[in-house]
Amino acid sequence: MAFISPILITGAAQRLGLAVAIDLHKQGHEVIVTYRSEKPGLDVLDNLGVTLIHADFDEPDGCEKLCRRIQSDYDALRAVIHNASAWEPESSELSPSLIDRMMNIHVKVPYHINLALAPQLIAHKGKCDIIHFTDYVAQTGSKKHIAYAASKAALENMTLSFAQQFAPEISVNNIAPALLMFNEDDSEEYKEKALKKSLLGFCPGANEAVKAVNYLLDTHYMTGQTLHLNGGRHLK
Ligand SMILES: NC(=O)C1=CN([C@@H]2O[C@H](COP(=O)(O)OP(=O)(O)OC[C@H]3O[C@@H](n4cnc5c(N)ncnc54)[C@H](OP(=O)(O)O)[C@@H]3O)[C@@H](O)[C@H]2O)C=CC1
């Protein structure tokens, strides 16, 4: 079944975003993916016919250029999924730019995209969604990822504000994962320690994020809410 308006996913050249983009395409959605650096997943998306737009949100005008491109090329959008993210710990140098980079990618970029593209979402004239990928640590903090956690908490708060601002036309919700996918450089010691943090004790993979996105795109009675994908970590 072909859908009318495309779905925009930021930072979807790999991992969770890539899995979501492929699934939505397979369902018949037109999908627009932003990417920063070249990844093998881009070839997969290109072969499927997914629209690929380069966007480096660390560039001063990266977000504005993306918004202008979408505004000029698309009359309507079915959904915007804010997936792009950088998971960076505080380092011994205590780089002052870390907090700026975290707030930029996790707060300023979603903020500006939501305000700029709300007219396209409303023009869809049907069920339309904004989905923010936040994180379990938005509620708990993280002693090793202070700036990251603070920026994800701000993103969760923006969900509440945008849900109020855009209702009833646009639904705005969070997906708050804890461990869904390991990174390639994760040691066995790290993996063992990370798995023990949740009640369910395993690393489920990207499909949990795919299912959560599909639920939010499908429900007609949820906004300003958070889907927690944490294996019971909050009860450990
Ligand atoms: N994976 C997990 O277990 C968990 C994930 N989450 C959240 O889920 C979402 C997806 O996670 P995951 O797939 O692991 O994400 P990744 O760490 O793979 O990041 C997704 C993409 O974001 C892009 N990105 C980062 N910074 C910028 C920037 N300044 N401009 C443009 N693009 C940028 C990266 O591009 P590049 O490759 O060029 O750097 C990357 O491809 C994220 O929001 C994450 O915080 C939360 C908790 C757990």
Ligand SMILES: Nc1nc2c(c(=O)[nH]1)N=C([C@H](O)[C@@H](O)CO)CN2
């Ligand atoms: N942008 C990213 N954010 C996060 C990642 C990641 O790989 N990229 N990974 C995690 C961890 O899985 C963490 O949840 C394990 O406790 C968190 N955020």
